[in-house]
Amino acid sequence: MEINLTIRGEEKFRAFVEEHALIGYDAARSDLEEQFLADEKAGRYVLAPEKAKDGQEHVKPCMGVCLAYDAQGTQLGGGKAYLDKGQEPARKDLTIVFM
Secondary structure, three states: OEEEEEEEOHHHHHHHHHHHEOOOHHHHHHHHHHHHHHOOOOOEEEEOHHHEOOOOOEEEEOEEEEEEEOOOOOEEOOOOHHHHOOOOOOEEEEEEEOO
């Protein structure tokens, strides 16, 4: 499945990573994507203690939206569930906003 991640307020996320994380920005971005796909309603990025400079868990609030599309590019779950017929998503577009 193809995943497209867009971060709004990226400078705020980058500053958070630089201040608290042992991992680099690219690793944190990948971690953010995994966390969001695991729970699309979480509303926060959690930096695990083993990835933090001070060994403490750090949390950065965010908002996110995930849109899923089938192989033909038709949005799944777009209010017409009867058309989805249990199709698996071929692409997900994630937009995560840090304020």
